[in-house]
Amino acid sequence: xxxxxxxxxxxxxxxxxxxxxxxxxxxxxxxxxxxxxxxxxxxxxxxxxxxxxxxxxxxxxxxxxxxxxxxxxxxxxxxxxxxxxxxxxxxxxxxxxxxxxxxxxxxxxxxxxxxxxxxxxxxxxxxxxxxxxxxxxxxxxxxxxxxxxxxxxxxxxxxxxxxxxxxxxxxxxxxxxxxxxxxxxxxxxxxxxxxxxxxxxxxxxxxxxxxxxxxxxxxxxxxxxxxxxxxxxxxxxxxxxxxxxxxxxxxxxxxxxxxxxxxxxxxxxxxxxxxxxxxxxxxxxxxxxxxxxxxxxxxxxxxxxxxxxxxxxxxxxxxxxxxxxxxxxxxxxxxxxxxxxxxxxxxxxxxxxxxxxxxxxxxxxxxxxxxxxxxxxxxxxxxxxxxxxxxxxxxxxxxxxxxxxxxx
Numbered sequence: 379x380x381x382x383x384x385x386x387x388x389x390x391x392x393x394x395x396x397x398x399x400x401x402x403x404x405x406x407x408x409x410x411x412x413x414x415x416x417x418x419x420x421x422x423x424x425x426x427x428x429x430x431x432x433x434x435x436x437x438x439x440x441x442x443x444x445x446x447x448x449x450x451x452x453x454x455x456x457x458x459x460x461x462x463x464x465x466x467x468x469x470x471x472x473x474x475x476x477x478x479x480x481x482x483x484x485x486x487x488x489x490x491x492x493x494x495x496x497x498x499x500x501x502x503x504x505x506x507x508x509x510x511x512x513x514x515x516x517x518x519x520x521x522x523x524x525x526x527x528x529x530x531x532x533x534x535x536x537x538x539x540x541x542x543x544x545x546x547x548x549x550x551x552x553x554x555x556x557x558x559x560x561x562x563x564x565x566x567x568x569x570x571x572x573x574x575x576x577x578x579x580x581x582x583x584x585x586x587x588x589x590x591x592x593x594x595x596x597x598x599x600x601x602x603x604x605x606x607x608x609x610x611x612x613x614x615x616x617x618x619x620x621x622x623x624x625x626x627x628x629x630x631x632x633x634x635x636x637x638x639x640x641x642x643x644x645x646x647x648x649x650x651x652x653x654x655x656x657x658x659x660x661x662x663x664x665x666x667x668x669x670x671x672x673x674x675x676x677x678x679x680x681x682x683x684x685x686x687x688x689x690x691x692x693x694x695x696x697x698x699x700x701x702x703x704x705x706x707x708x709x710x711x712x713x714x715x716x717x718x719x720x721x722x723x724x725x726x727x728x729x730x731x732x733x734x735x736x737x738x739x740x741x742x743x744x745x746x747x748x749x750x751x752x753x754x755x756x757x758x759x760x761x762x763x764x765x766x767x768x769x770x771x772x773x774x775x776x777x778x779x780x781x782x783x784x785x786x
Contacts, residue, residue, distance in 0.1 A: 448785070449783075459491070499688035532545060548571075593612075599627070759774055
């Protein structure tokens with residue numbers, strides 16, 4: 379039986395009086411049924427779905443004496459997967475202590491991101507190596523899903539909010555140092571693959587099972603095709619920090635959009651992309667090759683003010699982060715619940731397509747779709763409750779409520 383189907387043979391306790399609200403995050407985590415919501419499954423939207431949870435996993439049947447929560451009028455979605463995130467809650471994943479990093483991770487969990495890859499920014503190699511060691515410990519503990527190195531192997535022409543003085547060519551030996559420092563927890567490296575050593579580094583990453591991402595690049599169309607053929611499979615925040623499409627010089631965007639082997643990241647915060655650019659990406663890549671990311675920095679979930687992104691000072695005003703010197707956009711303050719709401723209410727994407735970009739597609743990219751990314755029996759009980767207006771009301775991670783839903 380599928381997780382969404384009603385089980386008329388379920389024990390009477392599983393069909394008992396529904397509670398209007400929960401107060402204990404552990405209530406029902408060894409036997410819980412969420413009943414009546416519009417539920418997004420891999421096969422589409424079920425109008426009146428039922429999801430059963432037993433322990434840390436989604437169950438095929440309602441457990442004996444399960445608590446039943448009536449979520450009629452709400453949405454049930456799989457937990458979000460963010461593969462590109464630099465921090466939140468005032469904490470930087472590039473420079474924070476373990477305690478600070480965990481505070482940032484919890485900030486994003488409270489906004490629906492149940493799986494998060496921690497991203498670093500350009501810095502000295504020894505600083506990056508030390509931070510990679512710390513992040514790898516948190517990955518081994520299951521708090522994060524690995525490490526993403528964004529820089530220092532990027533183009534000075536498209537550096538964005540990275541320190542130009544610290545940039546370097548992607549020498550495969552240097553890339554290998556970072557992989558070694560991450561102790562098997564490196565998940566992705568963003569490179570300007572047109573630089574000396576770029577294509578060789580892509581091959582090295584592919585050989586080690588690490589995602590090679592094309593980004594902060596000044597590559598031509600032809601150079602990008604070469605990188606993809608060498609094993610690059612991700613476009614780091616497509617459109618941003620790369621040449622625009624030209625009718626005689628189509629550049630990296632056209633190459634990344636047209637190749638079915640590539641997943642394209644999009645920052646859907648209303649600042650990084652015009653809605654038409656987002657629609658262009660979905661039209662050409664299809665909803666199966668788009669991953670919404672935050673590219674969040676410290677200020678996500680925290681507020682306006684002055685922050686540091688690596689060694690660079692950032693001013694956040696009205697939720698938009700820009701470098702104090704030069705004014706370049708410096709990551710975002712986005713959370714993925716806001717990305718979803720914008721996708722369905724402003725961009726008018728079908729809910730199931732937006733959810734795929736937030737859950738299934740990045741989960742597949744990480745090689746973890748067998749455990750996360752959709753609401754299916756046997757997978758981790760990572761699920762989200764949204765109201766009819768797509769405001770987040772509840773977050774469950776591995777069977778425990780991170781945000782206890784108040785359903786009224």
